[in-house]
Amino acid sequence: MRRSPFQILAAVLLTIMLDPAAPALAQAAPVDVRILAINDLHGYLQPPAGGIRIADPDDKTRKIALAAGGVETMATLVKQLRQQTKNSIFVAAGDLIGASPFLSAMFHDEPTIESLSMMGLEIASVGNHEFDEGVDELLRMQNGGCHPIDKCQGPHPFPGAKFHYLAASTVEKSTGKTIFPPYEIRDFDGIPVAFIGLTLKGTANIVSPVGIAGLEFRDEADTVNALVPELKARGVEAIVVLIHEGGYPTGDYNECPGISGAIVDIVKKFDKAVDVVISGHTHQAYVCDIDGRLVTSGDKYGTIVTAIDLKLDSATRDVISAKADNVIVRTGVYAKDADQTALLASYEKLAAPIADRRAGSITETLSHIPNNAGESPLGDIIADAQLAATQNPTNGGAVAAFTNPGGIRINVTKKEDGAVSYGDLFASQPFRNQLVTLTLTGMQIKNVLEQQWRDPKLPRILQVSNGFNYTWDGAKPYGDHVVADSMSLNGKRIDPAASYRVTVNNYLSVGGDGFTGLKEGLTQQFGVYDIDALYGYFQANSPIGPAAAGRIARIN
Template identity: 40%
Template sequence: MPRNIRKLRPAVAVAAVALAAAAVATPGATSASAQPGADRSGKHLVDVQLLSFNDFHGNLEAPSGSSGRLVTGHHIDPATGKPVDDTVNVGGVEYLASHLDKARKGHDRSLTVAAGDLIGASPLLSAAFHDEPSIEALNKLGLDVTAVGNHEFDEGYKELQRIADGGCIDDGDGKDNQNSCAAHDYEGADFDILASNVIEDASGETILPSYAIKEVDGAKIGFIGMTLEATPDIVTAEGVKGLTFKDEVETANALVPVLKKKGVKAIVTLIHEGANLPKEKWTDPATGKVYDVNASYDYTCSGGGELVAGSPILPIAQNLHPEIDMVVTGHTHNPYVCDVPDPEGKSRMITSASSFGRLYTETNLKYNLKSRDIVRSSVKGSNMLVTRDVTRAPDQTELINTYKELVEPIASRVLGSITADVKRDQSPAGESALGDLIADAQLADQSTVHNGQTPVIAFMNPGGIRADLTAANSPYGEPVGDVTYDEAFTVQPFNNYLVSLTMTGQDIYDLLTQQVTGANAATHKILQVSEGFSYEISPSGPVEGSVKLDGQPIDKAASYRVVTNNFLQGGGDAFEAFTKGTDPYYGGLDVDAFANYLETSSPYTPAALDRITGTH
């Protein structure tokens, strides 16, 4: 049970008023058109700055690998003649705090807001302490208000309420790789956490406040915060037990008159739902040839890209009340600053700042002190890179160092042992011993079992395997062969979460073909697979009839439940076949599955590499 609760949450009753939507619109420009009643003289206009981000996921230290980079441009690789991405290393709360401090200079009226998933699916440094370090870091960088996301429910809504209010968990010392109040009593969030569409069934009230009103030197702005209605579909049942998630549009629109009665006309919605991005059309300046490439961080919409039609956020943004002036989004981890007109056809800006603290959005606008509203035509925003060429915020560095010292007992815990090195080195067919181990661990994990459907095949991307398991490696002085939690985390440091989904046999054939064709034709990416699944690879894909499960050929017309990580499930590494999967269900973190499997399978001896045969 929590102890030392320091704050009282006001119960916020749920309005049940729905407003009919009127217009359908498409994304376009990044500023908004003039609204009636704007003060054309400018006499009563003042400048307001909004800084926003989303999907921080507890990334205190600068993320590594692809999680710590963003695409900034493209060039032709002379070795292959193919376009490749130009990237920049970004992210880390020490740098994010410094960039935000710099951005605020010269702005008397500035607010910092977020759109959910600030915690959950976090690196060990935060996750080991129930994400208390991340909340403390966000307090230090000056966050004012955020919406909840789906990952805020990973440990249940009572734990989310504790995160907001403060207090400690009597969880022992390092039980389940977690330890509350390890450095000091946890005092909770200094910022508002909003959950306007999340209802506790027992009370009929929202679990956290529905809205917050912030006033900066005469400018009063209301913020409505919510998560996606489909949160129960992507969170474990235990995490959302006893809750109802309401329609986003109906919830937000019902709160507009509530805010207006309080004298608030300037309204911003913070919502944990997002959009998908198109491929960028990039022209090689030397040849004039046009290629489809990964979109640069500023391509959508200012660089010419548009949000993909059918993106989940679009029908929401198009139907939110016309008096809502701006929409800050998240969830899809994509960067965009776009215009999605409101039901009256007036331009309204919608933003998202990627994930992991790699970007923040700076929005500048005019506020009319006389009409008490935002001048829609003045709203302009840009996504800004959180580069690592600035001085790190010293208070954030101190916080990180404190928890790095405290995490050592968890990081040094021995999970099990290996009898020989388990390496990433691939056979001629593309199989690796470590890939086999990780795929088997994912298949054995019970967190992705959904509605009685247990996955029968696991797929792991080779690029997500970042280090070998070396028997002689002893970072904490443990005996040769012992594997610590830190070593396991180093192998899989991205905190991807596992996702189960249903694919047809034809989807699986297409998936295996995509390993050596299309965007992967130049550099083959051979997925690692679980025990019981086998096939023969060729330079053009799997050999017809060779794809088998437990010795029986895969039926292309049949359906199979598979498990992978969320990176691949979203089509990462050009494996678009995963995006055809249906009924996705999000489970726990991949590193937890890996650690649990090591604990139950020791001593582990690498097996023969016979799941994938052939050459490519």
């Protein structure tokens, strides 16, 4: 039977409606986006011999360790992970530089910035360690140019970062403006995604006050929530936060049962418009669901790349699903990237003659891990080295030395022959702070020691030189932790009214880590750098082994 024009048109329309591929009426497919993320690289361009040991997530006994780390391997992994999807972006959550091993630190972390730029990093939030050399030096990391004091030391002029730093919560007090843009919007197949960069609010308490003078670190959640209306007005529905703050999980790398820490409360305060949170700072690895949002962290020192896969709704332009996988940067499994190898070789050629200098030897590994009282074998030796460098009246006339535990980063590990190089020592104490000897009364020393508990959840127990002893009681309230009559010097009780010459580093002397009592010290005399004091101590006293603990005692 011959069909009328109306019947033909109806049949055509029905065919279109039933065909899911019909462009006119079909629902647009979701857009897939892959975010690759790292955090807390700390300039670890190369892993130590045998790689950084990281527990095998597939081993439920937690006894098998894998070799991981190194930018040569990371670059290959990043490239492979990016090739698996059309839309991708490589980002970071802070502390890419600072507290770095010798190869990066000698050149003020220029090699690390170059390596990450070459690797294709695009956006990074600012961590607290980005301020280790002050805000002006951080601006140089972004913009390039020679170091103002050491000039151009590298194999070529430093071009600055090709990636963009973001710092939404770091504000100049005088202008109210952020030091870097607060966010960046990227477009994926016509859908905008905003990336907000945050530094932890507590940065001012853990970096040198001099380097951040005039800056304010605002509340993380308040900062993000204030930006949400602005982003929505620009048509953004998908929001990713890069925050240098984190948590402490109890599970494996792709889990997070029982997570605690600052990140939990921060995420719960975020506006519901925030979809994904990429975190750092605590040197942990986790993949979490906190308050309905995906929250990730990728361990430390370049051992993990977090692969985050998003699906974006083409109609609402919002995130409809998000999942993540922490992928281990396995040494020896992925081939080394040739461009990264060439970059490192160009810097190693200049650094090796200094790094390879023999400092001395050790009888066994010197651990930086504190005991129950807060004392560590390596901390003892570093404090002794600083005292030895400043004991002479012409060098300061010090009778005691204190150093901050956060400045001691890794163990000095015993090699087969026991030899220790300048580079080994630098890796354990990488900040290159200048020693300062100053005069304090016995009561001022007591007050400084009490400031170890400014944060009761995270006491910062100073390492003390040989001959100085005291006892502390964890059950006492703030201001009474140190047992007053327990403080002694070479067996003699500290007199609250007497004056003592004490050596600290310049970071502590200006109130770093909250030790503001040291700012009261009189007759300051500057000495050598801490690393040079440690190097000289090893040359004079090797072989060196850990001393018996007991300088610091704990009651509760």
